Amino acid sequence: MSLKDKLTEKQITRRSFMKWAGALSTTAALFGCGGSGGPDEYGSVVTNQDSFEFDNELTAVMGTHPHNCGGRCPFKFYVKDFGTPKAKIVKLTSAGDIPREDSLDKDESIEFVQTRACVRGYAQIKRTYSPDRLKYPLVQTKERGDVTGFKRVTWDEALERVADMISEVHSRYATGELPYVPMVAGPPNGLHNTMMFAGMPFMGFAEGAGSALSQYLGPTILPTGAPSFENMLFASVGSVGLLPGLAGGNSVYNYKHSDFIIQWGADPAVKEPNKTFFLTKAKEAGVPIVTIDAQYTDTASILSTGFPEYDLPQFIQVRPQTDSAIAVAMAYIIYKNGWHNDDFIKTNCFGFYPTQDAGNDSAGNPFPFVEAPKHPGYVMHKLDFSFTKQLNNNQHPLADANLYNQEIHVPTGMSFVEYLDKLGVDKAVELGIPDNQDAVVTWASQLSGVEKTTIINLADAFAHAGDVFLENGNNGGQKTNNGMHNVWMMICLAAMCGHTIKKGGNLGVNSSDGESNPVTFPGGIMYPQLGKGTTYPFIAVDANKFVDLVITGRDGRNKEQFYKDVKYVSEVDLGSPETAKLEVDMVLGSYHITNSFNTCPNTNKAVNIFTQKEGSHYKIKHYVMYEQFMTPTAAYADVILPACSHHEKPFFTSGEATYFQNKLVEPMYDTRSDVDIDIELAKKLSAKGIPISYGKDGKTDEELCKEAWETAEVPADIEKPTFEKVKITGKIQKEIDTDNIPNPMEVLMNYLPYTTETGKIQFFSPFYYYRDKCDLSTQEGAYRIEPRAMYVEPYQGYDKIMKKENTGVKGIEYTMQFTTKHARNRAHTVYDNVSVIRDKFDYPKRAIMNPSDAYKRGIKDGDEVYIFNDWGCIKVGVGISPTINEGVVSLPHGVWYRKGSETYEAWYDIDLGNSVETKTVETVDYYKHIVHVDIGGCENTLTHDKDFGSPKDPLCGQVGDNHFNGNLCEVSKVHPDRR
Numbered sequence: 001m002s003l004k005d006k007l008t009e010k011q012i013t014r015r016s017f018m019k020w021a022g023a024l025s026t027t028a029a030l031f032g033c034g035g036s037g038g039p040d041e042y043g044s045v046v047t048n049q050d051s052f053e054f055d056n057e058l059t060a061v062m063g064t065h066p067h068n069c070g071g072r073c074p075f076k077f078y079v080k081d082f083g084t085p086k087a088k089i090v091k092l093t094s095a096g097d098i099p100r101e102d103s104l105d106k107d108e109s110i111e112f113v114q115t116r117a118c119v120r121g122y123a124q125i126k127r128t129y130s131p132d133r134l135k136y137p138l139v140q141t142k143e144r145g146d147v148t149g150f151k152r153v154t155w156d157e158a159l160e161r162v163a164d165m166i167s168e169v170h171s172r173y174a175t176g177e178l179p180y181v182p183m184v185a186g187p188p189n190g191l192h193n194t195m196m197f198a199g200m201p202f203m204g205f206a207e208g209a210g211s212a213l214s215q216y217l218g219p220t221i222l223p224t225g226a227p228s229f230e231n232m233l234f235a236s237v238g239s240v241g242l243l244p245g246l247a248g249g250n251s252v253y254n255y256k257h258s259d260f261i262i263q264w265g266a267d268p269a270v271k272e273p274n275k276t277f278f279l280t281k282a283k284e285a286g287v288p289i290v291t292i293d294a295q296y297t298d299t300a301s302i303l304s305t306g307f308p309e310y311d312l313p314q315f316i317q318v319r320p321q322t323d324s325a326i327a328v329a330m331a332y333i334i335y336k337n338g339w340h341n342d343d344f345i346k347t348n349c350f351g352f353y354p355t356q357d358a359g360n361d362s363a364g365n366p367f368p369f370v371e372a373p374k375h376p377g378y379v380m381h382k383l384d385f386s387f388t389k390q391l392n393n394n395q396h397p398l399a400d401a402n403l404y405n406q407e408i409h410v411p412t413g414m415s416f417v418e419y420l421d422k423l424g425v426d427k428a429v430e431l432g433i434p435d436n437q438d439a440v441v442t443w444a445s446q447l448s449g450v451e452k453t454t455i456i457n458l459a460d461a462f463a464h465a466g467d468v469f470l471e472n473g474n475n476g477g478q479k480t481n482n483g484m485h486n487v488w489m490m491i492c493l494a495a496m497c498g499h500t501i502k503k504g505g506n507l508g509v510n511s512s513d514g515e516s517n518p519v520t521f522p523g524g525i526m527y528p529q530l531g532k533g534t535t536y537p538f539i540a541v542d543a544n545k546f547v548d549l550v551i552t553g554r555d556g557r558n559k560e561q562f563y564k565d566v567k568y569v570s571e572v573d574l575g576s577p578e579t580a581k582l583e584v585d586m587v588l589g590s591y592h593i594t595n596s597f598n599t600c601p602n603t604n605k606a607v608n609i610f611t612q613k614e615g616s617h618y619k620i621k622h623y624v625m626y627e628q629f630m631t632p633t634a635a636y637a638d639v640i641l642p643a644c645s646h647h648e649k650p651f652f653t654s655g656e657a658t659y660f661q662n663k664l665v666e667p668m669y670d671t672r673s674d675v676d677i678d679i680e681l682a683k684k685l686s687a688k689g690i691p692i693s694y695g696k697d698g699k700t701d702e703e704l705c706k707e708a709w710e711t712a713e714v715p716a717d718i719e720k721p722t723f724e725k726v727k728i729t730g731k732i733q734k735e736i737d738t739d740n741i742p743n744p745m746e747v748l749m750n751y752l753p754y755t756t757e758t759g760k761i762q763f764f765s766p767f768y769y770y771r772d773k774c775d776l777s778t779q780e781g782a783y784r785i786e787p788r789a790m791y792v793e794p795y796q797g798y799d800k801i802m803k804k805e806n807t808g809v810k811g812i813e814y815t816m817q818f819t820t821k822h823a824r825n826r827a828h829t830v831y832d833n834v835s836v837i838r839d840k841f842d843y844p845k846r847a848i849m850n851p852s853d854a855y856k857r858g859i860k861d862g863d864e865v866y867i868f869n870d871w872g873c874i875k876v877g878v879g880i881s882p883t884i885n886e887g888v889v890s891l892p893h894g895v896w897y898r899k900g901s902e903t904y905e906a907w908y909d910i911d912l913g914n915s916v917e918t919k920t921v922e923t924v925d926y927y928k929h930i931v932h933v934d935i936g937g938c939e940n941t942l943t944h945d946k947d948f949g950s951p952k953d954p955l956c957g958q959v960g961d962n963h964f965n966g967n968l969c970e971v972s973k974v975h976p977d978r979r
């Protein structure tokens with residue numbers, strides 16, 4: 001018998017079959033209880049339980065796993081009664097590998113990207129058939145957050161109620177009372193017209209936000225900010241501009257051409273498993289790989305090798321938020337020892353050397369004088385993705401044509417070498433160390449917890465190993481309060497040694513992996529436009545300051561910034577800087593991918609603001625969700641419109657290939673696709689005097705996908721498959737000549753004159769410096785953030801512990817930091833309710849701490865502990881492991897918030913309207929609010945929402961800020977308010 005025969009489904013063993021059949025019976029029983037169909041509908045997957053015959057009538061149908069890990073693994077789904085109303089997904093197999101018959105020859109080839117599906121993808125049927133799927137439209141009949149108050153209603157009743165709510169808030173705009181609709185409802189999400197289920201540009205409160213209809217209502221409010229990469233985006237804007245493809249990271253195909261790979265704050269083995277195959281190949285080729293992170297990761301464990309020639313270990317453990325201090329120390333060593341690539345810097349970089357009033361360094365040597373570039377004029381196109389729309393000088397500080405040909409200087413003292421030199425002098429004085437370099441390295445070592453020799457060896461290897469692929473991932477240092485400057489430092493570090501454009505080098509950001517995808521959809525992967533009529537701009541606000549926006553009308557920007565941004569970028573005149581405020585009467589959310597109470601910083605503030613009442617109504621009067629599950633966020637909605645899953649409609653998505661998800665089953669229970677919900681809602685609104693034309697013109701979703709495919713383009717040397725073929729293969733991918741993939745930055749360097757003010761890689765950003773007051777004649781700016789690469793002390797971090805400034809408003813000394821690593825079993829918050837993988841990976845031990853910290857607190861493995869700070873408190877089981885640094889507690893990312901019965905005294909620097917006590921600490925007023933202990937373990941219960949670290953500028957594409965790793969906290973076995 002051949003291997004192939006052995007592997008056919010008919011040869012399934014009795015043991016594995018019984019396991020499989022048992023699981024299906026359980027599922028069938030669950031659906032019999034909760035679904036619209038009874039046991040008969042779902043119980044007939046196995047034809048005869050006694051004969052052990054596998055059902056050969058299953059149809060294999062191609063699809064994908066589009067939840068946002070970064071990959072889009074293709075899957076083959078086996079569907080019973082495919083194409084009928086009774087269709088049911090029975091099983092699935094990963095379809096990312098090469099065909100089995102070719103496996104001996106090609107299984108190790110990287111010519112075709114071979115995605116390796118992970119547990120999340122394999123669990124997707126469990127999610128779709130999860131017993132807690134939302135099955136019917138629901139309205140809340142009790143208080144928000146009380147899930148016992150939800151009552152089933154018909155679609156007609158639910159949509160009528162939602163249309164009434166929208167009409168009410170819309171009337172304030174229609175009558176001229178407000179120049180905007182006081183409603184949060186962003187652009188359509190992936191189930192509407194981008195057909196990309198995950199990876200939306202707008203996250204936080206607006207991930208996949210809102211109904212597609214909102215753009216036809218009038219200017220509505222769009223909270224922006226992408227927690228996964230917003231610091232990378234802001235750093236890119238400052239250094240290289242918004243390059244096509246966001247940042248220009250080198251291809252994963254070029255890992256193997258590298259001489260040294262650094263995975264810094266990146267854990268692709270968990271976060272982006274689609275990249276691990278390429279790292280494995282690099283490892284097999286002998287490329288040294290070192291991982292730097294706050295927590296021992298799977299990448300460190302299975303992919304890293306260390307670099308013996310430079311005495312570097314597999315894994316360098318750094319304290320949260322201190323990564324950029326190490327990068328600064330490396331830059332200092334490299335510069336002071338002359339290891340930098342001066343030619344590359346002088347040809348391609350701006351802001352490294354002074355351009356104005358160059359003084360002497362600490363050794364008395366004059367800085368080399370570098371001529372200031374003329375203003376190239378191209379900045380008129382900056383930040384416009386198409387490079388065609390001209391910004392006016394209200395929109396961009398340097399867009400005034402009169403400024404053309406003027407010189408742009410690095411203001412005195414603001415160049416990178418002046419920063420390094422001053423740092424050396426300051427640290428020598430501060431630490432009493434005579435040698436400046438030793439002082440800088442000592443500072444970085446004390447702060448980060450990394451040995452001095454390791455930092456020196458790292459700098460040595462970085463400068464001398466050859467092509468260095470510095471990958472700065474979506475985890476770690478990027479997702480912190482000083483993450484923007486962390487990424488900026490990485491970009492500058494790479495530029496100092498010219499690694500930016502080397503074949504095996506990297507810009508210093510995340511790697512790219514789309515070279516094997518030959519398909520482009522002009523304008524993005526789009527459904528044909530379903531709506532007709534006038535569309536309006538959105539008013540971009542900081543998603544992370546949403547609560548403050550509701551309370552104060554602004555999101556942390558000052559009056560002038562807020563007024564000007566809204567007027568000139570969003571084209572809505574709020575009157576004057578004094579009066580510029582936004583009101584929020586309604587939130588219309590369509591989340592699917594995540595849930596905002598979990599995603600936004602300071603979860604307790606969000607819960608407060610949605611449950612707070614003013615008289616007989618809530619402060620935010622109406623809250624409507626399109627959802628699939630009773631997430632912590634959905635639980636606080638007034639109306640829930642149940643949406644179908646990605647298995648219940650067709651769509652395209654893209655990654656290493658372009659993938660097509662066939663519709664596998666009909667929308668289950670009484671659910672509908674977002675598009676179909678919007679079409680019905682549009683009819684209701686039209687009947688109420690808000691005419692919105694929105695519909696499919698009688699076409700099916702598949703027919704619309706076919707229309708979209710007809711617009712797709714492939715290169716001339718590739719035959720474009722028919723839509724019918726795409727449905728069968730499920731993916732369109734091209735073979736790669738793996739030795740001849742250019743580093744994208746080789747090409748993107750040519751874009752710099754269009755994307756930066758200086759046409760160079762910027763260590764100093766004129767855009768950030770001159771943003772609010774352009775004055776080239778005096779070379780003065782009014783910057784919103786530090787406009788150069790440097791170490792920025794975070795609002796909360798180990799600096800505060802070292803300086804003994806770690807006592808909070810509650811009077812408690814917070815001696816620990818927490819870090820929020822991606823989990824194997826979740827894509828952000830998705831899958832936390834899917835018990836089959838949740839229980840396997842991180843339940844009930846949701847937190848992990850170091851044995852030493854546990855011992856000091858009398859904590860044993862498996863104990864339930866309180867983890868808390870001024871903003872909140874969680875109570876979870878804790879595991880004890882030396883993989884966590886002393887002083888750090890790990891809270892895996894994406895755990896769902898669950899309101900416990902115990903309460904906790906939280907303190908904020910804003911009165912939400914229902915504080916119970918106030919006090920002043922160092923001139924700042926603080927307000928006590930009673931919150932609930934979170935017994936889920938949501939990391940954002942403990943994250944702050946202070947303004948810090950980002951430019952909060954809609955001209956950067958979003959206004960967000962990022963706070964997730966490194967905040968201070970404390971751990972106790974006893975309730976902190978009762979200690």
Ligand code: SF4
Pocket residue numbers: 065066067069070071072073115116117118119120121122272273274827
């Ligand atoms: S989560 Fe990522 S790696 Fe895992 S199956 Fe989905 S797309 Fe693939």
